Amino acid sequence: MKRKLDANDVPSPEPNAGDDNEPDFEALNLDPRLCQALIKEKFTKPTLVQAKAIPLALEGKDILARAKTGSGKTAAYVLPILQSILQKKSADPSVKATTGLILVPTRELAEQVQKVVASYTSFCGKDVRSVNLTQKVSDAVQRSILADFPDVVVSTPSRVLSNVNNSALSLDKLSHLVIDEADLVLSYGYDDDINTLSKAIPRGVQTFLMSATLTSEVDTLKSLFCRNPVILKLEDKEEKGGGVSQFVVKCAEDEKFLLTYVIFKLQLIKGKVIIFVGDVDRCYRVKLFLEQFGLKSCVLNSELPINSRLHVVQEFNKGVYDVIIAADDQEVLGAPKSSKKSQEVDEEEAGEKEEIGSSEDEDDVEDEGGKKKASRPEKRRKMTGKKKDYGISRGIDFQNVACVLNFDLPTTSKSYTHRIGRTGRAGKAGMALSFVIPADQYGKHRPTSVPSTKNDEKVLSKIVKRQTKLGHEVKPYHFEMQQVDAFRYRMTDALRAVTRLAVQEARAREIRQELVKSEKLKRHFEENPDELRQLRHDGELRAARVQPHLKHVPDYLMPSKGRKGISKEDVGYVGFSKTKENRIRNARDRNRGRGKGKKTVGGRSDPLKTFNRGQSKK
Numbered sequence: 276m277k278r279k280l281d282a283n284d285v286p287s288p289e290p291n292a293g294d295d296n297e298p299d300f301e302a303l304n305l306d307p308r309l310c311q312a313l314i315k316e317k318f319t320k321p322t323l324v325q326a327k328a329i330p331l332a333l334e335g336k337d338i339l340a341r342a343k344t345g346s347g348k349t350a351a352y353v354l355p356i357l358q359s360i361l362q363k364k365s366a367d368p369s370v371k372a373t374t375g376l377i378l379v380p381t382r383e384l385a386e387q388v389q390k391v392v393a394s395y396t397s398f399c400g401k402d403v404r405s406v407n408l409t410q411k412v413s414d415a416v417q418r419s420i421l422a423d424f425p426d427v428v429v430s431t432p433s434r435v436l437s438n439v440n441n442s443a444l445s446l447d448k449l450s451h452l453v454i455d456e457a458d459l460v461l462s463y464g465y466d467d468d469i470n471t472l473s474k475a476i477p478r479g480v481q482t483f484l485m486s487a488t489l490t491s492e493v494d495t496l497k498s499l500f501c502r503n504p505v506i507l508k509l510e511d512k513e514e515k516g517g518g519v520s521q522f523v524v525k526c527a528e529d530e531k532f533l534l535t536y537v538i539f540k541l542q543l544i545k546g547k548v549i550i551f552v553g554d555v556d557r558c559y560r561v562k563l564f565l566e567q568f569g570l571k572s573c574v575l576n577s578e579l580p581i582n583s584r585l586h587v588v589q590e591f592n593k594g595v596y597d598v599i600i601a602a603d604d605q606e607v608l609g610a611p612k613s614s615k616k617s618q619e620v621d622e623e624e625a626g627e628k629e630e631i632g633s634s635e636d637e638d639d640v641e642d643e644g645g646k647k648k649a650s651r652p653e654k655r656r657k658m659t660g661k662k663k664d665y666g667i668s669r670g671i672d673f674q675n676v677a678c679v680l681n682f683d684l685p686t687t688s689k690s691y692t693h694r695i696g697r698t699g700r701a702g703k704a705g706m707a708l709s710f711v712i713p714a715d716q717y718g719k720h721r722p723t724s725v726p727s728t729k730n731d732e733k734v735l736s737k738i739v740k741r742q743t744k745l746g747h748e749v750k751p752y753h754f755e756m757q758q759v760d761a762f763r764y765r766m767t768d769a770l771r772a773v774t775r776l777a778v779q780e781a782r783a784r785e786i787r788q789e790l791v792k793s794e795k796l797k798r799h800f801e802e803n804p805d806e807l808r809q810l811r812h813d814g815e816l817r818a819a820r821v822q823p824h825l826k827h828v829p830d831y832l833m834p835s836k837g838r839k840g841i842s843k844e845d846v847g848y849v850g851f852s853k854t855k856e857n858r859i860r861n862a863r864d865r866n867r868g869r870g871k872g873k874k875t876v877g878g879r880s881d882p883l884k885t886f887n888r889g890q891s892k893k
């Protein structure tokens with residue numbers, strides 16, 4: 276099998292490439308300890324938002340930055356804040372105060388930003404300390420950490436407020452405030468917390484509002500926190516076209532599985548892939564389906580506990596998995612505009628879901644420059660209590676993603692924009708491929724049908740409109756369906772093994788495994804080892820019948836022109852060439868006088884052709 280591209284093979288970042296007028300990091304005169312950290316990160320040049328925002332921030336200006344997702348906004352505020360802290364410390368090392376507060380909408384993002392702060396301070400010794408308030412520690416522990424005045428606090432608004440209210444955290448000495456993902460913070464139901472915080476924060480604090488879009492929420496935050504901010508509306512070069520190549524394939528419902536099989540098994544896409552699906556069950560269905568062909572993947576959905584989600588993203592970023600299957604339900608599931616009743620049900624049953632509104636609303640909201648007034652959804656859905664901190668893929672830094680595969684199209688053009696923003700980050704190239712179900716095909720193959728795809732064509736036209744406005748092209752991706760059809764039998768065979776029960780089992784198994792890993796239950800399991808053994812055993816049970824023969828692609832299935840026969844080279848094709856293995860196989864076959872289309876594969880008998888009842892029972 277051909278070696279897959281790994282993170283190191285993805286083109287190295289070219290932030291700000293081509294614009295020689297922009298400063299490099301040296302020109303920013305950052306503290307040598309920060310420069311060392313940048314070298315360690317292998318960041319050579321600042322991205323556009325960093326190049327613009329850092330010098331202004333170092334002058335003490337408030338910043339309101341709109342820059343596309345993945346453009347490096349985190350470093351754009353973290354570096355100047357750290358620089359200022361280091362400067363103050365070198366003037367007076369005895370100063371101890373929390374001077375930086377970074378607010379984010381979710382715990383995942385808090386964890387991620389905390390990691391970024393930790394990496395940039397890795398050469399600062401004990402001079403700069405930071406804490407993530409969303410970590411699960413006891414109140415007493417958190418109180419003692421805060422009593423030591425960490426320089427930077429990263430948190431969701433609600434966590435900050437509860438620590439301010441119980442006097443564990445003092446904001447009196449605050450000099451820098453960041454609201455990251457500013458367009459999301461209010462829609463996550465933090466309105467009251469933010470209002471209260473705006474009163475608790477001293478006047479004159481330098482404020483950074485960082486956002487992928489400029490919405491009315493950002494405007495509200497601006498009037499609450501900023502003093503005449505510099506507004507940066509950055510049109511990165513890649514945002515105008517280059518970054519992400521976008522393709523769509525119109526296909527029938529079961530053909531999504533067929534094409535996915537072909538894409539992965541023939542390695543039409545190389546590198547790391549995020550597959551977005553419509554709901555949690557679908558995550559496991561696609562995962563089990565891929566497993567049938569020996570393809571490993573991991574899943575990410577809001578059902579998994581936060582620590583597991585963070586772990587999954589870390590594993591994916593480290594390259595343990597090349598494929599992550601995400602049920603992006605926070606983004607995807609919006610309440611149908613016409614159905615008040617179902618909206619209410621949604622609110623009660625799925626409090627954690629982001630309120631999306633109709634796609635028309637979203638389109639208006641994303642418009643900026645004051646040309647169009649944002650038309651907000653009539654009613655904002657609030658997320659309450661624990662559900663507030665539930666995660667979303669937005670803002671999560673999946674690294675070196677070569678392709679976003681919209682297995683199920685999202686229901687809004689905004690969600691689409693966020694999803695495809697997971698690839699093509701920091702100047703790298705990326706590809707987005709979306710499956711679209713034509714209206715006349717919807718509901719035709721019940722086992723593989725999902726309700727969210729009912730209006731795919733309408734959503735697609737909105738996506739195309741929005742992307743065209745941004746100067747991006749969404750092109751059709753052509754598969755030679757006749758060639759692909761040769762794989763249909765195997766796809767059907769694999770799908771048959773992925774029964775509804777198997778999906779439920781896989782979902783339950785994952786939760787059982789999380790129980791086993793749970794820190795909280797550790798003590799309980801120490802006292803009840805039998806329960807742990809039972810859970811482990813259950814967790815190991817296979818959820819779907821595995822068919823080993825499906826792992827191999829016999830040569831007779833390969834199109835006569837090789838993989839090129841499957842898709843046209845000029846569209847969406849992400850580097851594919853014959854694998855070494857196939858060349859060896861073919862050479863062997865030639866030597867033995869066996870051509871393609873025979874019953875043998877590399878000298879071994881093909882299990883599909885020698886299939887008998889006895890084997891099927893295995």
Ligand SMILES: Nc1ncnc2c1ncn2[C@@H]1O[C@H](COP(=O)(O)OP(=O)(O)OP(=O)(O)O)[C@@H](O)[C@H]1O
Binds near residue numbers: 325342674701
């Ligand atoms: N100067 C740089 N050179 C190369 N890579 C960079 C640079 N700055 C940041 N990156 C990398 O780019 C990726 C995206 O950065 P970051 O998460 O800060 O983007 P973002 O704009 O905040 O995105 P989002 O809106 O999705 O949160 C990260 O993996 C980060 O390590």
